[in-house]
Amino acid sequence: MLVELGARSYEIIIRPGALVGLGAALAGLNPGRRALIVSDTHVAPLWAEKVRENLATAGFNPALVTLPAGEEAKSLGWLAHLYSAAVSAGLERSSPVLALGGGVVGDAAGFLAATYLRGVPFIQVPTTLLAQVDSAVGGKVAVNLPQGKNLVGAFYQPRLVLVDPEVLTTLPEDQFCTALGEVVKYGAILDAAFFAHLEEHLPALLARDPAELSTVIERCLTLKAQVVEEDERETGRRALLNFGHTLGHVLEAASGFTLPHGAAVARGIAVEAELARRLGLLSSEEVQRLQELIGRAGLSTALSPALSWEEARPLLYRDKKVRDGRLIFALPQGLGRGRVVPVPEGAVEQLWRDLV
Template sequence: MGSGKTTVGRALARKLDLRFVDSDHEIEARTGATIPLIFEIEGEESFRQREADVIRDLTQQDGIVLATGGGAVLNAASREFLKTRGTVIWLRASVNSILQRTGHDRNRPLLQTADPRKRLEELAVQREPLYREVAHMTVDTGRPNVQSLVQSILQQLDAREGRTGRPCDDAAPTQSSPNLMNPAAAPESQAVPATIALTVDLGERSYPITIGQSLLDDVAGIEAAVKGPRAAIVTNTVVAPLYLERLKSTLKAAGKSVIEVILPDGEEEKSWPNLMRIYDVLLGEKCDRKTTLLALGGGVIGDMAGFAAATYMRGIPFVQIPTTLLSQVDSSVGGKTAINHALGKNMIGAFYQPQAVIADTTTLNTLPARELSAGLAEVIKHGAIIDVPFFDWIEANIGRLMERDPEALAYAIKRSCEIKAEVVRQDERESGLRAVLNFGHTFGHAIESGLGYGNWLHGEAVGCGMVMAADLSHRLGYLDAGSRDRVKALVRKAGLPVTAPDLGESRWLELMEVDKKNEGGEIRFILLKPLGTPLITTVPQEALIATLRDCTRPE
């Protein structure tokens, strides 16, 4: 509803030299009554049956571009006709965008309520899973103009049909948006584009994610991301010798002046004193609000540089340039920034979105094997909580991922970023849905804190935490034994620990009580009910204790 289906559909039909049909207009032509009048006289159920009859008839026709009503997917038969008889394009729009376009439209019977926003949010919850079920392509309507939307659709249609592309006319280059629940699974033979472009759709705070090889050397791409004349690179003692000079050269070629901040490496260094070191350099160099902070490194650098950017002069631009698999698939996307405290991980921070994320996959060539495995934990997490076909794909391709097959890694990064970007779009500040991204993290953060930051890598702790969360899910009757065992086996194949350290039951509980997801003093867990469906819940202590005992027992 209000996503621009009719406008975009007409423009697309002209480009493809096809006939345009709007199912709502067809219903009105058949009945001689307007949609609002049909709703008023016959009710929604009768309208939906009329709509289903029209969809059945129209999907039998060739040579048309069909714009359906927003609720057409509510009918199971219509979903099947749409999915099997044509190419389904989901024009996805945020609630804010739809509200702006439809808030005063009296021809929208479903929005004639006291609280249209609430109604739109309810409709989104009801309908979006169905859109994902049927969609072959997803296009974000937060584009500057209709022509760019149409060009994006044409490019994706060409890609689906194996063509090399169409002339772009005068439309600007565009980026396709993620389809959260219905990915085209990536078989071993699937080709992955050399450069992948995604968007995190947050209205005015939206930003691009670019994934590809040798992006550190892409002068045009770096120049587009760094708007101001000055750039401050924050990196660490491990990454600096590898990539700092390359990035500085690219920035200088783009006409930017560059300063640098090199911090010690390690999770234990995500601390207040090192945050002060960033401020010291920025102040010493008299950096202003037009200075862009660049985070060159893994999750620790991204978190610290982002927090510094959020708080220096009350906010300056920053760009994420992640160099580890974990940061490329997870921590660089979504705007979470923080430092650690002795009593809890990531407890001091801010939500602050970057201007762009630039993931140069060639940096993974120098990544130690242990760090690669740590990153795979977050890849597995995305499949386990939301996308079972992706989980299946990871199982089938874990060997290729461990061997650093470029195509497999590119697809894993792309799909993970798509999933996280969609979750962040719906819940930027973790008021509800976004908490599902913490699957395995309640246990994992306790492991990191209990052993001391840096003893286990974050991804190692999360991997083991997922095994524990799967065990607890099974213990509570949410997850079958086979799925529990699949999670554990995949974590093990990724080179991650599956046996948790024995911290002692009281210490485990103490550490888990210091968690951002907790409410009213109760520990909240992200569990699976079943695989691919996350559940945020509290649990009986006896079940939790049983999981702690079993998962800390050596095999």
């Protein structure tokens, strides 16, 4: 699969067992020989040595830096640690940075790659379902500030994305299930047939059936690639991919970022679907189908943590889609289609007060 962005186009390799070909695939891009692998304390013990040996066999001189697992790794303090690791590894402008992990590792490593020496090659090797179906593709990289999530970031496309579904065998059950919110998002906002497929084949997906996993990953990334090709910098259609994220980010922040991103998005999808119904964009039956699918995936649809509207309101207005003081939501207009629409604050407040 190719993400076509002119001179910045890149390949997405999706194949069980693809990890063993990482060194050869990277060598085909003709980067510098020094490389930095960025991973975390959960993933590094499982996969880092295998990746390092694979790269060394292909002629690279890889160093490894390990971040703490979790959202805390996307801080300015840990970013400074990554810069120090890049200096210690002797990275040059042609030296690749590889993100070996989930969305947090991809964000932090990507921001390092985007800014170190004004930009070095970036390679995504996602090891979580959430990263494999969503965050590894598209070039969004960022770190957090105490005031909010992803407030310091860039658009910086990878040179290669290598997706090996077999690495998901080591993914804990809770992390696997929380990613399904992002999977449901693609069907709800972009592809009605895919949504129906998920309704029918969810048991096989939950069982991590290899064929079903590959089907779902490939469909999600095909949809993501199409949107990125059309609107790389999120000035239009790409904002549709924020369905569930407007309220989801509020819940993440309210939890002190202890609520996993995928779980927050799933709750955001369920609540924003009800907002779409109140605005006349979704039927009650469609809302029920969406919420039932999320529930069958083992995810909560509740608006929690339960914070007051007065607490939630300032968090809502930190959303990057806010324009001229107006709240903007990406909402489905019938399952499989979406719109980016301004929503009166009063409508969101009423929804919030009704559900909390």
